[in-house]
Amino acid sequence: MTAKILLIDDEVDFTELLAANLEDSGFEVRQVNDPVQALNEARLFHPDICIIDLVMPRMDGGDVVNALRSDLVLSATPVLMLTALVEESTEEPGELQMKGGLPFVSKTSDLEVIINAIKRLLGLR
Amino acid sequence: MKLEIERLVLLMAGVLSLLLVALALGHGMAEWLRWACLAAGLGLVVVITRGAGSARIRKLRNERDVLERYFCSLMDSVPASIYFKDLESRFLQVNQAMAEALGAESPEAMLGKNDTDYFKEEHAAQARADELKIIASGKGIEEFIEKETFPNGSVGWVMTSKLPFRDKEGRIVGTFGISSDVTEMMKTQLTLERERNTLRTLLDSIPDSIYIRDFDGHYIVVNRALAELVGCDDPEQVTGKTPFDFFPEDRARRFLEEDQNVMDGGKPLINRHSSLQDSSGSPRHLLTTKVPVRDSGGKVFGIVGINRDVTEQENARMELRQTEHRMQEIVDNSPSPMYAKSVTGHYLMINRRYEELFQVKSADVIGKTDLEVLGDPEVVRRIQKNDRLVFERGEPIQVDETLKFTDGERDYVSVKFPMRDLDGGIYAVGGISTDITLRKKAEQELQALNQELMQAHENLTSAHEQLIQAAKMESVGRLAAGVAHEVKNPLAMISMGLELLARHLPTDDLKAAETIERMKRGIDRAKKIVRGLVDYSSDRRLEFDSLDPNKLVRGALDLVEYELTQAGVTVVFSPGSDLPAVEADQTKIEQVLLNLFINAMHSMEGKGDLEIGTALVSLENVARDEGSRLRERLREGDRMVRITVADTGRGIPDEALGKLFDPFFTTKSTGKGTGLGLTVSRKIAELHGGELTIANRSDRSGAVATLLLKVDKD
Numbered sequence: 065m066t067a068k069i070l071l072i073d074d075e076v077d078f079t080e081l082l083a084a085n086l087e088d089s090g091f092e093v094r095q096v097n098d099p100v101q102a103l104n105e106a107r108l109f110h111p112d113i114c115i116i117d118l119v120m121p122r123m124d125g126g127d128v129v130n131a132l133r134s135d136l137v138l139s140a141t142p143v144l145m146l147t148a149l150v151e152e153s154t155e156e157p158g159e160l161q162m163k164g165g166l167p168f169v170s171k172t173s174d175l176e177v178i179i180n181a182i183k184r185l186l187g188l189r
Numbered sequence: 190m191k192l193e194i195e196r197l198v199l200l201m202a203g204v205l206s207l208l209l210v211a212l213a214l215g216h217g218m219a220e221w222l223r224w225a226c227l228a229a230g231l232g233l234v235v236v237i238t239r240g241a242g243s244a245r246i247r248k249l250r251n252e253r254d255v256l257e258r259y260f261c262s263l264m265d266s267v268p269a270s271i272y273f274k275d276l277e278s279r280f281l282q283v284n285q286a287m288a289e290a291l292g293a294e295s296p297e298a299m300l301g302k303n304d305t306d307y308f309k310e311e312h313a314a315q316a317r318a319d320e321l322k323i324i325a326s327g328k329g330i331e332e333f334i335e336k337e338t339f340p341n342g343s344v345g346w347v348m349t350s351k352l353p354f355r356d357k358e359g360r361i362v363g364t365f366g367i368s369s370d371v372t373e374m375m376k377t378q379l380t381l382e383r384e385r386n387t388l389r390t391l392l393d394s395i396p397d398s399i400y401i402r403d404f405d406g407h408y409i410v411v412n413r414a415l416a417e418l419v420g421c422d423d424p425e426q427v428t429g430k431t432p433f434d435f436f437p438e439d440r441a442r443r444f445l446e447e448d449q450n451v452m453d454g455g456k457p458l459i460n461r462h463s464s465l466q467d468s469s470g471s472p473r474h475l476l477t478t479k480v481p482v483r484d485s486g487g488k489v490f491g492i493v494g495i496n497r498d499v500t501e502q503e504n505a506r507m508e509l510r511q512t513e514h515r516m517q518e519i520v521d522n523s524p525s526p527m528y529a530k531s532v533t534g535h536y537l538m539i540n541r542r543y544e545e546l547f548q549v550k551s552a553d554v555i556g557k558t559d560l561e562v563l564g565d566p567e568v569v570r571r572i573q574k575n576d577r578l579v580f581e582r583g584e585p586i587q588v589d590e591t592l593k594f595t596d597g598e599r600d601y602v603s604v605k606f607p608m609r610d611l612d613g614g615i616y617a618v619g620g621i622s623t624d625i626t627l628r629k630k631a632e633q634e635l636q637a638l639n640q641e642l643m644q645a646h647e648n649l650t651s652a653h654e655q656l657i658q659a660a661k662m663e664s665v666g667r668l669a670a671g672v673a674h675e676v677k678n679p680l681a682m683i684s685m686g687l688e689l690l691a692r693h694l695p696t697d698d699l700k701a702a703e704t705i706e707r708m709k710r711g712i713d714r715a716k717k718i719v720r721g722l723v724d725y726s727s728d729r730r731l732e733f734d735s736l737d738p739n740k741l742v743r744g745a746l747d748l749v750e751y752e753l754t755q756a757g758v759t760v761v762f763s764p765g766s767d768l769p770a771v772e773a774d775q776t777k778i779e780q781v782l783l784n785l786f787i788n789a790m791h792s793m794e795g796k797g798d799l800e801i802g803t804a805l806v807s808l809e810n811v812a813r814d815e816g817s818r819l820r821e822r823l824r825e826g827d828r829m830v831r832i833t834v835a836d837t838g839r840g841i842p843d844e845a846l847g848k849l850f851d852p853f854f855t856t857k858s859t860g861k862g863t864g865l866g867l868t869v870s871r872k873i874a875e876l877h878g879g880e881l882t883i884a885n886r887s888d889r890s891g892a893v894a895t896l897l898l899k900v901d902k903d
Contacts, residue, residue: 077682078685085689088689088692148674149674172684172716
């Protein structure tokens with residue numbers, strides 16, 4: 065079964081590239097570049113995990129998480145916060161940075177780190 | 190009796206002859222008788238007359254004999270030449286002296302001859318002319334003195350009187366004369382005259398006024414200088430006058446009173462100084478000497494006075510005194526003690542300051558030696574050594590001298606110089622000592638003040654630098670947060686792109702694969718810098734724990750041990766014993782230590798010793814250059830743990846020392862460092878209330894980083 069990832073980030077170039085990489089790694093990826101559209105897309109797509117950028121115009125990552133959590137179906141969907149604001153983890157791979165109860169990974173982390181984080185959250189490892 | 194009888198007989202014969210004559214003249218007698226009587230009477234008269242005549246003749250002859258004797262003895266013995274000449278100027282009578290004077294054989298030989306036989310033509314002619322004049326006029330020429338060349342060739346003087354020679358009837362029958370040789374007298378007189386002239390000239394040439402005043406104050410002798418002094422051209426104008434004619438009355442009276450005293454006492458007055466105004470009104474200074482003068486009988490008849498005009502000398506003396514006085518005033522008012530000592534070390538002079546300083550009197554010091562004046566043999570030895578140096582070198586020297594006084598020591602800088610007489614010979618050493626105690630003290634104070642100022646300036650500069658640094662940091666901090674986010678997004682994008690590209694490249698395209706790797710390394714670098722900026726700007730709260738400093742160091746060492754070993758660095762850790770725990774965020778301090786280790790490793794370029802030490806220090810033991818920033822936050826006596834990280838590397842170039850903690854400053858080659866390691870490290874140290882400083886080792890054999898951390902008080 066192919067895991068479905070919903071990418072929510074206003075940076076189109078980044079999401080395109082990340083999506084391409086994730087797809088190469090065997091994930092099914094859908095991108096949302098307008099956070100306002102994120103909830104609708106999630107409802108339509110039924111992702112296994114949402115990767116959400118923290119800093120976005122009109123609606124930031126936190127608001128998106130809150131919106132998802134408020135949806136009965138989506139509230140259980142794991143989220144991974146992807147942001148440039150956090151530092152890359154110096155900790156052992158596999159350990160997730162937690163901030164405010166949410167797992168974070170730095171945008172500048174290596175793809176491998178990001179995929180590991182996704183896999184952990186999906187319980188695939 | 191015989192004469193009386195003879196006279197009686199003559200008387201009787203006379204009477205008889207008279208009678209007979211009377212008879213003869215009578216008429217009563219025979220003619221013959223009358224003739225006879227007459228004859229008898231006349232005969233008697235003749236007898237009487239003859240008798241009487243012979244008596245007279247005898248008497249006359251007697252008298253003539255006497256006269257002739259007188260005359261002859263006069264003629265023969267008078268040293269003067271005497272002659273009688275007739276109207277033709279022929280010699281009638283000549284005395285012995287004349288004959289001798291004229292070189293004649295005898296007086297008799299000269300009779301009938303004349304002057305031409307004995308004198309030169311012109312003399313003889315002159316004599317003849319004189320004699321004719323006398324004969325004609327009947328007047329003599331008395332006592333004229335004429336020069337004469339004697340037959341023996343000598344020239345002399347004769348004094349001659351020529352007079353008319355008269356017969357019984359008073360008729361002029363010739364001339365006579367008397368000549369004396371007055372050569373000696375004339376010589377004496379000429380000598381006297383010459384002497385007198387000499388004396389006069391001398392007198393008049395002497396610049397001193399010389400005069401002789403008689404008992405009544407009249408000038409008897411006066412020289413030219415005195416005449417000029419009283420305003421006369423000629424000394425003659427002064428003689429016979431008195432001081433009252435030339436000087437004010439009271440002054441003239443004083444002069445005469447003085448004369449009187451000299452005359453009364455018979456004692457001279459020597460060099461009495463007086464000043465008066467000369468005829469032109471200029472002041473003159475005189476030295477007056479008055480000596481009583483005596484006549485040949487030894488009786489005082491006046492005084493001889495000599496006024497030496499010493500106006501010039503006096504003026505010069507006054508000028509000299511004035512100059513001396515002026516010099517003395519300068520010397521006495523100098524705040525520096527001055528002195529002059531002879532070659533034998535005896536004081537010649539000291540000034541007032543010297544008197545005050547050593548509490549002595551000039552009069553007591555002059556002629557004394559240093560030992561007598563100063564007492565201390567050690568001080569005297571030093572002083573004399575310097576004095577000798579001046580004599581030996583013959584030029585001024587400058588020496589520092591310290592003298593002890595009851596109120597303490599004083600420092601002097603003394604100039605000692607040789608004093609030379611007009612011939613250039615050194616006769617004394619002079620000294621001027623300037624008290625530099627205050628100056629020295631002031632200098633020291635100034636130096637201390639200067640040092641303080643320099644320190645203050647240094648502190649100020651340091652504070653200024655810190656402010657700049659702080660401002661820099663603050664702006665960097667603000668900037669960093671923004672930049673980090675904005676840079677990280679595109680970085681992430683590139684990173685993602687590269688991942689994708691890498692997988693989609695043909696596997697045999699090695700060049701492309703290598704390019705991808707290079708790009709990834711570039712991204713890694715950019716990420717590191719961003720990471721550093723974020724670290725620096727992070728306001729993340731530190732998580733303090735109570736940590737063992739030695740363990741902290743060991744933990745950090747473990748993280749880089751492999752790298753260090755690979756780089757050939759030998760780690761020498763000297764842990765301090767019984768160190769208290771420090772209050773620190775382990776991760777952050779480890780980050781700092783790692784930074785220091787890596788820097789040290791880089792600086793050693795692959796080989797060397799990394800010396801790490803820990804110790805407990807209290808703030809007063811912290812050297813200045815370690816602590817200036819520290820002092821603002823910490824008090825003296827605070828206990829700190831010091832961690833030192835020393836390397837044996839290149840050390841830090843001087844110009845880099847001040848910039849080590851600046852953001853983006855790096856001495857490493859591009860790519861090796863971010864330029865933020867130390868900036869962040871210091872920030873971390875400061876967030877711990879500690880300090881991070883870096884300096885070169887004192888022997889320049891490498892650099893030493895010192896991290897101070899607060900001791901955990903709990």
